[in-house]
Amino acid sequence: MRDNYLEHFLNARFHPLHLRMDGQGRLLDWSGDGAYFGMRLTPSSIGTSLEELLPALIGLDLAEPQQLPLLELPGGIVTDVFIEPAEDGGADIVLLAAGMTRDLLRPSQQKGHETALLYRRLETLSEELRQKNAELQHAINARNQFISGVSHEFRTPITTILGHCDLLATHCNEAGSDIRHSFHSIEKNAKYLLALIDNLLEQGEISAERLTIRNAPLNISRFFRFIVDTFQLPATEKGLKLIYRENVGEASELLLDEHHLYLVLVNLISNALKFTDEGSVTVSAGWHDGMLEVEVRDTGIGIPAADLDRILEPFSRAGNVSGRRGSGLGLSIIKEVVAAMTGKMHIDSTEGQGTAIRLTIPAERHEKTASEKSGKNRNRAGATAAGRKPVVLIVEDDTDIASLYRIILENAGMSPVCFIDGSGFLGNIEEMSPDVIVLDYNLGNEDGVTLAKMARDAGYQGPIILFTATSTINNQLQERADEAGCTRLLQKPRDVTNLAELIRSELGEPDE
Numbered sequence: 001m002r003d004n005y006l007e008h009f010l011n012a013r014f015h016p017l018h019l020r021m022d023g024q025g026r027l028l029d030w031s032g033d034g035a036y037f038g039m040r041l042t043p044s045s046i047g048t049s050l051e052e053l054l055p056a057l058i059g060l061d062l063a064e065p066q067q068l069p070l071l072e073l074p075g076g077i078v079t080d081v082f083i084e085p086a087e088d089g090g091a092d093i094v095l096l097a098a099g100m101t102r103d104l105l106r107p108s109q110q111k112g113h114e115t116a117l118l119y120r121r122l123e124t125l126s127e128e129l130r131q132k133n134a135e136l137q138h139a140i141n142a143r144n145q146f147i148s149g150v151s152h153e154f155r156t157p158i159t160t161i162l163g164h165c166d167l168l169a170t171h172c173n174e175a176g177s178d179i180r181h182s183f184h185s186i187e188k189n190a191k192y193l194l195a196l197i198d199n200l201l202e203q204g205e206i207s208a209e210r211l212t213i214r215n216a217p218l219n220i221s222r223f224f225r226f227i228v229d230t231f232q233l234p235a236t237e238k239g240l241k242l243i244y245r246e247n248v249g250e251a252s253e254l255l256l257d258e259h260h261l262y263l264v265l266v267n268l269i270s271n272a273l274k275f276t277d278e279g280s281v282t283v284s285a286g287w288h289d290g291m292l293e294v295e296v297r298d299t300g301i302g303i304p305a306a307d308l309d310r311i312l313e314p315f316s317r318a319g320n321v322s323g324r325r326g327s328g329l330g331l332s333i334i335k336e337v338v339a340a341m342t343g344k345m346h347i348d349s350t351e352g353q354g355t356a357i358r359l360t361i362p363a364e365r366h367e368k369t370a371s372e373k374s375g376k377n378r379n380r381a382g383a384t385a386a387g388r389k390p391v392v393l394i395v396e397d398d399t400d401i402a403s404l405y406r407i408i409l410e411n412a413g414m415s416p417v418c419f420i421d422g423s424g425f426l427g428n429i430e431e432m433s434p435d436v437i438v439l440d441y442n443l444g445n446e447d448g449v450t451l452a453k454m455a456r457d458a459g460y461q462g463p464i465i466l467f468t469a470t471s472t473i474n475n476q477l478q479e480r481a482d483e484a485g486c487t488r489l490l491q492k493p494r495d496v497t498n499l500a501e502l503i504r505s506e507l508g509e510p511d512e
Contacts, residue, residue, distance in 0.1 A: 015097040023089030025050040025062060037095055038075050054093075057081070062091035070098050154197050155469040156398050159492045161190040163404040167411070188234060195266055199333055211340050212474055215255040217366040220248050220292070224285050227262065231269050238273065241280035248287040253366040256292070259491060260337045261361075267334055268296040268357055276300030276354070292363040297356040303349040334359075389415040390507060393434035395425045395451060397443050405438065405499065412500035422451045429460050436503050439486075441468040441477075449477075453484040463487040463506035 010016065017032035017039075027048045034041035039053060051058050056073055060066065060083065068081040082094040165187040228244040235242035248254075265283075272281040279299030286293045303311065312335050334357075338345045343361035392414050396402040402418040409416040417432060419425040421443060429437075437455060439448035448466045455464065466486040468477065481489040487506060 017095040019093040243282040254363040272298040294359040302351040390435040456485040
């Protein structure tokens, strides 16, 4: 009974048909449901060729075992065909109805077709996205190159403005109140423009993931006092107390990135002054166990709790700062720079009461070598003769900057000699025997690194100070400067106003 049921089930579902063919591909015998597959098989069908019985199999080699799944016959019948060669040279061909299999597979096949189409669409979209990303990156690079290029054009006049402001400051007290006000306004706005340019350029470095930290020995007390002194006048003008507290112990010099630490502190202090209308701003610096701890605390308007996270994003500002100028870059840059220095930042603020921002930055103490203590590396040409003014040879293609250098150094009791390009400079090294050489990096068709190398090749052994107007000194430029024999690589305009002090330091002379 079970065998009969199984036979009935298989016949009903698969309609099996067996065709026995001879070596010439002619029908010898058959069994099964030929009618289902569109074949009218009768005794007279014996000897019929395979081409007549199954045109879909024309050309098949019956000497090879084969399986042909889901073969569609005339009339829409779908079958699985199995071919098995026989020992007498003929072949057994078995056909099984595959309509149910086709129906079962059809959804999967449809999904496969849809997946293939989706995959091709994704490939197209991916290619379009790659092209768009390439175009976007090209635009970003072009923007960064443009900003970097024009920064030199901005920094050069700002250097001149701030330098002459520094020179005029000694005479400002003798002028009338209106003139003093105008002078301070010029200086304040020039510094604001410089800070804005620095922030924009630094944000570009952060966006392009090119932020590089370069640690070098830094006199931490002198550094902090210089920055705090810079902000004393703006604080006084607002009627605020600017307080500095220091506890660095024996750590006279720490290994830190001066440029980025300067950028962080300028943003912190300027923000504190900007958002404080009465009271005080307190700057604290301490060092112990290899960590520099900095806090800037104010009694200003504070930061709304809902804005604390948002203001750390670029170009974002708190909701209570309407009417106070700013780009919304300061805190976001501080966050990124401090993180790059492997430090931490914490903000504690209460709206209407004030803000305290604390930084913790790893900073090892710099232990001076014997040669540094003796000043051996400060003056390769030997000490300046007693009573003789130090000769400073300068190459600067901007006449306003060159004039500023000359005034600063002459007022400091030095003898500056300026050239606008390298031709006159190189021809006078041996004759003038300069004590110090000051070079600008960007000199049009020349650059200061090349001139520094040529000076060394010509036998000059004294200090070479190289200035650059770029906002960030990258490793590549620093390596080129080191290989060319530059003693110092510094940035405009902040370091320019302290040019005389820098030169005395390179000569091993005490500051005046």
